[in-house]
Amino acid sequence: MTELVLLDQDNPEFPHPNSALSDPNGLLAVGGNLSPDTLWSAYQKGIFPWFIDEEPILWWSPDPRAVIHPEYFHLSRSLAKLRKQRKYQISCDTAFEQVVEACSAPRRKEAETWITPEMKSAYRQLHLAGHAHSVEVWESGKLVGGLYGVAVGGVFCGESMFSREPNTSKLAMAFLAKDIAGVKLIDCQLPNEHLMSLGACTLSRNDFLSSLERYKNDTIDWPR
Numbered sequence: 001m002t003e004l005v006l007l008d009q010d011n012p013e014f015p016h017p018n019s020a021l022s023d024p025n026g027l028l029a030v031g032g033n034l035s036p037d038t039l040w041s042a043y044q045k046g047i048f049p050w051f052i053d054e055e056p057i058l059w060w061s062p063d064p065r066a067v068i069h070p071e072y073f074h075l076s077r078s079l080a081k082l083r084k085q086r087k088y089q090i091s092c093d094t095a096f097e098q099v100v101e102a103c104s105a106p107r108r109k110e111a112e113t114w115i116t117p118e119m120k121s122a123y124r125q126l127h128l129a130g131h132a133h134s135v136e137v138w139e140s141g142k143l144v145g146g147l148y149g150v151a152v153g154g155v156f157c158g159e160s161m162f163s164r165e166p167n168t169s170k171l172a173m174a175f176l177a178k179d180i181a182g183v184k185l186i187d188c189q190l191p192n193e194h195l196m197s198l199g200a201c202t203l204s205r206n207d208f209l210s211s212l213e214r215y216k217n218d219t220i221d222w223p224r
Contacts, residue, residue, distance in 0.1 A: 007032035026062030154184035154218030
């Protein structure tokens with residue numbers, strides 16, 4: 001029987017993702033820390049943190065994994081039309097902290113957010129280290145949508161997205177999939193109806209880990 005691994009706070013060493021629990025799906029370890037080195041080590045192994053404030057840090061590697069192959073991103077007619085209108089301006093890495101803050105706002109059906117102050121600080125440090133990135137959508141100088149995540153070679157591990165105007169998070173995702181060179185795979189973690197409508201599919205954990213290995217030496221050409 002698989003047992004949950006307790007990580008040392010000062011020197012966490014992650015077990016192989018295949019030792020994750022099946023229920024809840026993908027829960028691998030508890031504890032450790034959110035230092036840039038720990039986070040970077042986790043993402044390179046196909047592991048990500050997800051927990052609620054005042055809970056211990058939980059680490060996950062679900063099976064199957066939701067991903068989007070950029071070439072199969074579903075660009076609906078309405079989204080394609082919105083892109084052509086050029087109503088919004090899109091940038092990368094110009095407002096990382098603002099994007100994370102916007103993503104951390106509680107959703108309509110959720111009273112709490114998993115993007116705690118500790119998580120915000122951790123991803124900010126990962127951004128400063130050059131591993132975490134954001135895509136921003138602007139309207140007349142106002143931030144109205146975006147997403148952020150961690151790049152492991154040519155794999156972009158998406159963390160969260162937000163919209164303040166209809167379809168602006170989809171615009172950010174379309175830009176990531178269609179307009180940024182070097183993105184070989186977009187990790188969406190867990191499947192849901194919204195992601196599947198954008199062209200997401202599922203990979204087994206082993207296939208996802210193989211993709212991480214295959215693309216680890218690639219480089220994403222982030223627009224400046």
